[in-house]
Amino acid sequence: MFTAAKRLAQxxxxxxxxxxxISVAINFANIIGRYFLSAPIxxxxxxxxxxxxxxxxxxxxxxxxxGRQIRMDVFVQMLPPAVRVALDYLSECAIIxxxxxxxxxAWPVIEQxxxxxxxxxxxxxxxxxxxxxxxxxxxxxxxxxxxxVIGRLSRAIEIETGH
Amino acid sequence: MSANFAFFVLPVILxxxxxxxxxxxxxxxxxxxxxxxxxxxxxxxxYMFASLDNFPLLAIPFFLLAGEIMGQGGIARxxxxxxxxxxxxxxxxxxxxxxxxxxxxGAMSHTAVGTVAAVGRLVLPALRESGYGDRxxxxxxxxxxxxxxxxxxxxxxxxxxxxxQQSAIxxxxxxxxxxxxxxxxxxxxxxxxxxxxxxxxxxxARWSKIWASTREASWALGTPVVIFGGIYGGIFTPTEAxxxxxxxxxxxxxxxxxxxxxAELWRITLSAAYLISQILIxxxxxxxxxxxxxxxxxPAHIVAFIEGLQMPAWATLLAINLGLLLIGSFLEPxxxxxxxxxxxxxxxxxxxxxxxxxxxxxxxxxxxxxxAPPFGLNLFASQAIFDVPLGMxxxxxxxxxxxxxxxxxxxxxxxxxxxxxxx
Numbered sequence: 001m002f003t004a005a006k007r008l009a010q011x012x013x014x015x016x017x018x019x020x021x022i023s024v025a026i027n028f029a030n031i032i033g034r035y036f037l038s039a040p041i042x043x044x045x046x047x048x049x050x051x052x053x054x055x056x057x058x059x060x061x062x063x064x065x066x067g068r069q070i071r072m073d074v075f076v077q078m079l080p081p082a083v084r085v086a087l088d089y090l091s092e093c094a095i096i097x098x099x100x101x102x103x104x105x106a107w108p109v110i111e112q113x114x115x116x117x118x119x120x121x122x123x124x125x126x127x128x129x130x131x132x133x134x135x136x137x138x139x140x141x142x143x144x145x146x147x148x149v150i151g152r153l154s155r156a157i158e159i160e161t162g163h
Numbered sequence: 164m165s166a167n168f169a170f171f172v173l174p175v176i177l178x179x180x181x182x183x184x185x186x187x188x189x190x191x192x193x194x195x196x197x198x199x200x201x202x203x204x205x206x207x208x209x210y211m212f213a214s215l216d217n218f219p220l221l222a223i224p225f226f227l228l229a230g231e232i233m234g235q236g237g238i239a240r241x242x243x244x245x246x247x248x249x250x251x252x253x254x255x256x257x258x259x260x261x262x263x264x265x266x267x268x269g270a271m272s273h274t275a276v277g278t279v280a281a282v283g284r285l286v287l288p289a290l291r292e293s294g295y296g297d298r299x300x301x302x303x304x305x306x307x308x309x310x311x312x313x314x315x316x317x318x319x320x321x322x323x324x325x326x327x328q329q330s331a332i333x334x335x336x337x338x339x340x341x342x343x344x345x346x347x348x349x350x351x352x353x354x355x356x357x358x359x360x361x362x363x364x365x366x367x368a369r370w371s372k373i374w375a376s377t378r379e380a381s382w383a384l385g386t387p388v389v390i391f392g393g394i395y396g397g398i399f400t401p402t403e404a405x406x407x408x409x410x411x412x413x414x415x416x417x418x419x420x421x422x423x424x425x426a427e428l429w430r431i432t433l434s435a436a437y438l439i440s441q442i443l444i445x446x447x448x449x450x451x452x453x454x455x456x457x458x459x460x461x462p463a464h465i466v467a468f469i470e471g472l473q474m475p476a477w478a479t480l481l482a483i484n485l486g487l488l489l490i491g492s493f494l495e496p497x498x499x500x501x502x503x504x505x506x507x508x509x510x511x512x513x514x515x516x517x518x519x520x521x522x523x524x525x526x527x528x529x530x531x532x533x534x535a536p537p538f539g540l541n542l543f544a545s546q547a548i549f550d551v552p553l554g555m556x557x558x559x560x561x562x563x564x565x566x567x568x569x570x571x572x573x574x575x576x577x578x579x580x581x582x583x584x585x586x
Contacts, residue, residue: 016436017429020224027225027406031399045218052224052439053215056447059440060185069183070441072493074538076181091182098189106208131212 005147009065012140016058023051043123050120050130057137064095064141065148092149099142106135166459169195170452184498188448195455202458207451214450215443218402219331223318223443225405228435229412230272233386235431236416236423239268239281241380247289248376249368255357257293259350261286262307266346269311271386271408273318274438275496275533276544279308287549294362297551302559303353305534305545306567312496312530314342316394316401319496319529322446323522326453326504331401335394337519337581341527341574348570352562382415442497449501457505466509476514480575483507484528488568491532492539499529516578523581527571534560 030044063069067088076087112118113128120127169191177187196202233239243264250256250263261282269278283304290300312319315335324331356362377384389411393399399407416422423431456462469479487507490499504525511521534541536557546553574580 013433013436016440017432020228020436020439021432023221024225024228024406024409027221027403028410031403031407035398045221048221049216049218052221052443053212055224055436056215056440056443059436060444063437063440063444068437068441069185070445070495070498071181071183072178072538073181074493075179087180090180091186094182094190095186098186098193101193102189102207102211105204108205109208131208134208134211 001147002151005065005144005151008140009062009144012058013062016055016062019051019055019058023048023055026051043120043125046120046123046125050125050133053130054133057133058140061137061140061144065144067092067148089149092145095145096142096149099138099145103135103138103142106131106138110135166195166199166461169199170456170459170461178493184494185444185448188445188452188502192448192451192455195452195459200455200458202455210451210454211447214447217325219321219325220443220446222316222321222331222401222405224435224439225402225409226273226316226318227438227442228432229386229405229408230274230277231431231435231438232409232412232416232423232428233268233383234272234277234281235427235434236412237420238383238386238412238416239272240285241376241383241420242267242386243282243285245376245380245384247286248372253354254362255354257286257289258295258303258353258357258362261290261303262346262349262353265304265307265310266314266342267387269308270314270316271390273311273316275309275311275530275541278311279304279541279544280548282308283545283548294360295357297549298555298559299356301545301549301551301556302534302563304549305539305541305556306560306563307349308541309530309533310342310345312533313338313345313523313526315339316390316404317526318442319500319526320522321401322497322500323504323525325446326501327508327518327522329518329522332394333519333585334522335401336584337523338526339584340580341523344574344580345527345530345567345570348566349563352566382419385415386412445498446501449498452502453505462506462509465506466513469510470513476516477576479510479514480516480524483511484524484571484575487525487528488532488535491529492535492537494532495540496526496529496533499532500525517582519585520578520581524571524575527567527574531564531567531571535564536560 026041026044026048030041034040076084079087110128110132113131118127119125173194174187174191177190178184193207196204196207246264246267247260250260264282264286265278268281269275272278272281287300287304291297311317315338317338320334320338321331323329324334386408390404390408393404393407394401413428417428487499487503490503507525508518508521512518533539536542542553542556542560545551545556
């Protein structure tokens with residue numbers, strides 16, 4: 001399970017990087033079009049924003065997998081190790097719960113966007129795809145953090161029982 | 164559930180127990196949506212998406228990627244070596260070089276910790292050799308690196324511009340003179356320190372050395388020309404300038420200097436995507452928190468309360484600055500700006516402070532928070548990078564905190580320093 005989760009994390013990390021690179025390429029092509037060919041790409045800004053949304057939400061899954069989100073942990077570091085571990089678990093459970101809740105809350109919106117085939121103004125791109133990046137990202141981060149929690153727990157049990 | 168609990172008490176408790184900042188904002192916003200504001204929960208998705216669906220924000224990923232390529236490739240090193248080579252043999256010139264290099268690299272890397280790492284690794288051995296103690300040297304590097312928060316085109320200003328609905332270019336322009344002032348004050352202090360402590364003068368600058376380093380850095384020096392010339396020349400938007408900076412640094416690093424290969428470039432892109440997510444997920448969560456906060460009417464109540472105290476404007480600004488300094492030493496600038504701008508800007512405006520000027524005050528203040536003891540992030544980064552005791556850095560940064568707080572007061576009470584270039 002841990003290996004599968006690690007592969008999933010690597011895949012979404014690579015996806016985030018690819019989306020970033022595509023965004024750079026569109027931006028550059030748009031600049032060339034605008035300033036040298038007098039033909040800007042009308043859909044460039046919209047698509048770059050959609051790609052950024054994907055990059056952020058996919059990237060956040062890897063950050064969550066590594067447990068490297070920006071936090072203020074100075075006070076936590078002063079606490080006894082057992083309390084620190086308990087707070088770590090609490091934090092991870094909160095990530096899983098909130099992520100799943102947000103994924104569920106997003107579902108009706110995604111369904112509606114799909115049903116009515118709502119599209120972006122300039123790119124005429126189906127809005128369901130960029131909007132779906134949010135619940136998808138939340139779902140993946142919930143799975144990855146859950147896998148990490150289970151991994152940590154089973155390691156702790158192994159140490160405890162000596163197996 | 165009271166609004167104060169949802170918006171202030173709960174976030175502080177969750178912050179203290181070490182939950183990720185974006186999660187704290189989401190939990191607080193979700194509870195406020197149900198118990199305080201009473202909005203349909205399906206709107207959460209729409210507003211979260213809208214928080215990122217903002218064109219000026221696009222400059223952030225591009226600037227961060229460009230900064231990563233420059234920092235991990237050879238552009239940063241060549242720029243810093245060039246600055247070192249042109250400083251003369253004057254006593255204290257090496258310390259001044261540290262300040263100047265941080266300003267130059269901070270303007271391109273946009274991350275305070277990145278500036279500390281890039282500049283510090285190159286100048287610390289030379290500072291030690293010249294007789295500066297570790298306490299002074301590491302503190303100088305930690306405090307100078309924080310200029311990345313202020314010096315345009317800074318990410319803090321882009322975020323403030325988005326939150327306060329102000330022009331990013333106007334904020335960049337307003338930030339030029341304050342950045343120069345901070346650099347000049349720091350430089351004056353380190354020169355005075357060097358003379359007082361009779362630090363050895365640096366090796367005399369030689370034309371041959373300057374010429375060699377200038378030739379070596381000529382392509383690297385093109386980077387600030389592309390960024391600043393593009394934005395201030397009115398040629399590019401900040402997003403376009405950031406995109407050009409990525410392509411320029413990529414071409415120079417890979418094909419001219421040949422410092423990195425494709426594998427390294429992929430690693431840098433992965434690292435940039437990671438950094439972008441860490442920052443922009445907070446922006447997403449802060450967007451919905453700010454929306455709930457504004458919808459609840461709390462900022463208007465706070466403004467009315469503070470106006471009711473009938474404090475003079477200078478005292479209110481001083482209180483805001485002290486509060487920001489305290490919060491800035493706990494929170495990173497992007498989070499602090501996204502959370503506090505909707506609360507503090509109406510107060511500042513009620514006392515006649517221009518929103519652009521207030522953005523500069525916030526950025527300068529939060530930059531000091533980056534190295535203000537006990538929790539400034541640059542302090543921990545410096546301890547980790549340079550392997551010196553934290554207590555030593557705490558003692559060393561105090562003079563920098565004091566002189567930069569004095570500079571902040573000047574920037575706060577003399578609006579012309581920020582606003583004159585906009586006229």
